[in-house]
Amino acid sequence: MTDALKIALLGHGVVGSQVVRLLDEQADDLAARIGAPLELAGVAVRRPARHADVPAHLLTTDAAELVARDDVDIVVELVGGIEPVRGLLLSALESGKSVVSANKALLADDGATLHDAAARARVDLYYEAAVAGAIPLLRPLRESLAGDRINRVMGIVNGTTNLILSRMDATGAGFDEALAEATALGYAEADPSADVDGYDAAAKAAILAGLAFHTRVGMSDVFREGIGDVTAADMASARAMGCTVKLLAICERRVDDNGVERVAVRAHPAMIPRSHPLASVGDAFNAVFVEAEAAGSLMFYGRGAGGAPTASAVLGDLVAVARNRVSGSRGAGESAYAQLPIQGMGEVTTRYHVALDVNDEPGVLAGAAQAFAEQGVSIQTVRQEGRGDAATLVLVTHGASDASLDVTVQKLAQMPFVRRAASVMRVEGMGGD
Numbered sequence: 001m002t003d004a005l006k007i008a009l010l011g012h013g014v015v016g017s018q019v020v021r022l023l024d025e026q027a028d029d030l031a032a033r034i035g036a037p038l039e040l041a042g043v044a045v046r047r048p049a050r051h052a053d054v055p056a057h058l059l060t061t062d063a064a065e066l067v068a069r070d071d072v073d074i075v076v077e078l079v080g081g082i083e084p085v086r087g088l089l090l091s092a093l094e095s096g097k098s099v100v101s102a103n104k105a106l107l108a109d110d111g112a113t114l115h116d117a118a119a120r121a122r123v124d125l126y127y128e129a130a131v132a133g134a135i136p137l138l139r140p141l142r143e144s145l146a147g148d149r150i151n152r153v154m155g156i157v158n159g160t161t162n163l164i165l166s167r168m169d170a171t172g173a174g175f176d177e178a179l180a181e182a183t184a185l186g187y188a189e190a191d192p193s194a195d196v197d198g199y200d201a202a203a204k205a206a207i208l209a210g211l212a213f214h215t216r217v218g219m220s221d222v223f224r225e226g227i228g229d230v231t232a233a234d235m236a237s238a239r240a241m242g243c244t245v246k247l248l249a250i251c252e253r254r255v256d257d258n259g260v261e262r263v264a265v266r267a268h269p270a271m272i273p274r275s276h277p278l279a280s281v282g283d284a285f286n287a288v289f290v291e292a293e294a295a296g297s298l299m300f301y302g303r304g305a306g307g308a309p310t311a312s313a314v315l316g317d318l319v320a321v322a323r324n325r326v327s328g329s330r331g332a333g334e335s336a337y338a339q340l341p342i343q344g345m346g347e348v349t350t351r352y353h354v355a356l357d358v359n360d361e362p363g364v365l366a367g368a369a370q371a372f373a374e375q376g377v378s379i380q381t382v383r384q385e386g387r388g389d390a391a392t393l394v395l396v397t398h399g400a401s402d403a404s405l406d407v408t409v410q411k412l413a414q415m416p417f418v419r420r421a422a423s424v425m426r427v428e429g430m431g432g433d
Contacts, residue, residue: 011078018311108203134309155288225268346403
């Protein structure tokens with residue numbers, strides 16, 4: 001067994017504290033698996049007095065000094081955010097240290113810079129914990145399926161929003177009520193915007209798409225829509241269709257009208273049939289479908305957040321990186337050779353559920369159908385709910401481009417018999433077009 005590998009840990013919060021615990025409790029097993037012991041060189045925190053469970057000599061407020069130490073072999077980053085973390089990780093990589101990170105925001109914002117630095121220094125950059133917590137997902141995409149062609153990745157990658165939507169579906173509660181419950185249970189942050197506005201899911205979608213399609217995908221390439229406008233009425237309408245509503249991250253290969261293969265990446269709420277496996281994924285759990293040409297459909301399911309589950313993913317990366325350090329090798333790096341162009345959301349084709357508050361009078365259906373027909377949008381089903389001032393026309397389309405649907409809804413809103421477009425939501429997982 002070789003000399004101990006020294007670990008610099010940045011951050012000692014919910015996940016970091018569990019990483020420290022597991023490093024201590026499983027020290028002998030980890031050493032046997034790696035071929036060398038793992039030893040904490042230091043733990044960078046903002047307020048050392050709040051971390052009495054860590055030996056005082058390991059605590060430091062100077063993260064830059066810790067990262068720069070010559071005896072550090074691996075930097076584990078669990079702080080989050082963009083700056084100053086980007087500079088710290090670049091410094092670590094450039095000085096020949098491998099990096100394990102759970103920072104989806106940074107990887108989606110500027111993963112290319114980090115990957116380039118890792119390649120130049122011939123060190124590892126691993127980030128399994130950045131997407132879907134404990135679920136082994138990124139390494140299968142990067143390594144196990146490296147010999148296959150992935151066409152689609154779709155899943156639930158944010159536990160907070162899945163809990164909120166699950167409660168709305170089960171109880172008939174509105175968004176605000178369900179968010180308050182998620183906050184009381186400790187799943188939603190005091191400022192839940194990163195989750196409910198879709199930023200978290202969009203960042204994870206960018207990472208998934210980059211790995212699946214061998215193409216650099218950034219946060220700006222991802223269409224994002226949150227769940228704040230999802231109503232109890234939407235849930236009731238979905239239920240009437242045999243569907244439920246989920247916030248989905250969707251990454252696809254698509255061929256445009258000119259025969260050019262493109263990548264479309266989006267994160268938004270959508271109705272899915274209750275027969276779809278993702279529909280039964282409740283509470284704060286995550287699940288991701290991967291569709292590959294040779295392997296077929298694969299599903300990854302488990303806890304997508306939490307201290308211990310996420311720490312499990314961090315330790316998995318740490319073991320892999322440490323093994324490479326011991327053997328003098330390097331794991332699989334970034335694969336971005338394909339560099340497929342990004343398809344804009346306006347060109348993406350999917351189904352839509354449109355609910356219109358309308359006047360209860362003759363000719364309404366014919367007028368609405370004409371507006372859809374003018375944009376080449378085919379209607380699959382239509383029904384009217386309520387009467388008089390409570391009349392609502394609910395239409396579900398066949399596949400249509402986002403741009404065509406947007407123009408259709410704008411024209412409908414201007415028609416005299418339409419009081420308002422109460423809801424427009426995408427429909428996924430129904431098959432066909």
